[in-house]
Amino acid sequence: MNINKFQIELLQWYELNHRQLPWRLNKDPYRILVSEIMLQQTRVETVIPYYERFMNWFPTVKDFAEAEEEKILKSWEGLGYYSRVRNLHSAIKEVSEFYEGKIPNTKEDISKLKGIGPYTAGAVLSIAYDKPEPAVDGNVMRVYSRIFKIQEDIAKPATRKIFEKKVHDTISNEDPSTFNQALMELGALICTPTSPKCLICPINDQCQAFIEGIQDQLPIKTKMKKGKTIHYVSVVVENENGELLIQKRASKGLLAGLWEFPNYEIKESETQISTQLILDFEEQYNGKLIDIKPIGTVKHKFSHLTWEVQVFSAQVLQNVKEGLWVSEKELATYTLPIPVQKMYELYVYHK
Ligand code: SF4
Missing domain, CATH: 3.90.79.10 (Nucleoside Triphosphate Pyrophosphohydrolase)
Known part of the structure; x- marks a missing residue:
């Protein structure tokens, strides 16, 4: 794998093909953080109207930190996984109280905020603050498992570390913000869970799974037990x-x-x-x-x-x-x- 070529092709593809989404208007860390929490387990199309209303109701850290619980729950009504908005509220109150209203820009501090796991921390640090941090979620694991033919079970929590290391070794240090967004976008638009569009993929000549014709067999994911x-x-x-x-x-x-x-x-x-x-x-x-x-x-x-x-x-x-x-x-x-x-x-x- 020629890492430099991989980065250039991915970044060029993103510049030409990415979607205009409301959280991509600027790099405000608060806006990025809210979008990342909303997008957990929820589709982009579903999130857009919620996100726009949320930003109307709570345009700044201060507005959200001071909001009443009934209103914050109302802002999430229908999105599900309500612990997300409760944790976000706790996190933003901490930001307001201890960080002068600025989302922390170090891994150590941002990871201390309630509900901020390694993925969200990496996403905010890279997208908003241009730090070369991996942001590994299911999408990125799918894309990387195919490109690098990684055959570990992505349902196992320990597997994430393998992918984080791989992203760490391949991320663009010049433009980590665009690089991580491009990986996410590739996973959403091209390297989809079923029927990936390999023939129009910008990195198909470097993708190990495509070269071997096994893209439909990756990632390896054991089934969760039925509840x-x-x-x-x-x-x-x-x-x-x-x-x-x-x-x-x-x-x-x-x-x-x-x-x-x-x-x-x-x-x-x-x-x-x-x-x-x-x-x-x-x-x-x-x-x-x-x-x-x-x-x-x-x-x-x-x-x-x-x-x-x-x-x-x-x-x-x-x-x-x-x-x-x-x-x-x-x-x-x-x-x-x-x-x-x-x-x-x-x-x-x-x-
Ligand atoms: S070539 Fe196919 S499997 Fe490989 S990254 Fe592109 S879309 Fe995914």
């Missing part, structure tokens, strides 16, 4: 004023602090749902349900488990003391995770 399914019953309860009952989830764990309709975990085999529902509801909320109707099922996959929720609508006879009653207009101001939004859509459809 379990948890079954719930959830009920959209309406009172005589047309208000709906919502409750806040616990402050720790999955979807912490977000809002939902009352729900109960059930066993997969349970059948007498509506009877169980009435008993549970009456016990917990001290209110009587009438007109209970099944309105559908919502299935939602998280990274490690699946929810299967049987959804009911119901009226309540007397106003219950627990929980929060909101009009449908007010509901829009609360942060509802995607499965709860789907339950609400079922309710609206069956109204």
Whole structure:
């Protein structure tokens, strides 16, 4: 491999072919950091409108550091993996308090911030601060495993180090910012997980996998175990004023602090749902349900488990003391995770 030629061809390709994305307008480290956190486990097309709204709401470190939790969760509503925005908020508050509002520009300091792992640290240091640091994520591991025919299992955490070393040895010291972005862009547009576009790839003459015709066999990645399914019953309860009952989830764990309709975990085999529902509801909320109707099922996959929720609508006879009653207009101001939004859509459809 001629490293110099590889760098030049990759950088030239990027200059001519990269997409205009809102986080590429400038090298503001705060903007880069937010984009990298949003892009974790989320597609570029999905992120763009969220990112633009986020930057409208919180254009500076100070704006975001001082924002209320409800508003920061609302900014993330629908993106999932809410711990990302909570950690980002903690990190930015630290930046505001201890680093005079400037995202740290050393590996040691930036890595101390909450939620900043080696990939994000490398991405910010290289893209925003022009430091020759590797930023190795799944995309880069795929591209490098093919170019250099690296056959280690990328599902194993220890494998990342092998790729970090390889990027470290091959990164452009003159322009590490563009180099890392070019690798990411190549992975997104050309060296895709399935059917890589090798014939138009700028570095195909140096790619070991392409030369040997094994690009479809790399990277090596063992399959993750399938997560379990948890079954719930959830009920959209309406009172005589047309208000709906919502409750806040616990402050720790999955979807912490977000809002939902009352729900109960059930066993997969349970059948007498509506009877169980009435008993549970009456016990917990001290209110009587009438007109209970099944309105559908919502299935939602998280990274490690699946929810299967049987959804009911119901009226309540007397106003219950627990929980929060909101009009449908007010509901829009609360942060509802995607499965709860789907339950609400079922309710609206069956109204
Ligand atoms: S030649 Fe094919 S496999 Fe190799 S880097 Fe390019 S797109 Fe990926």
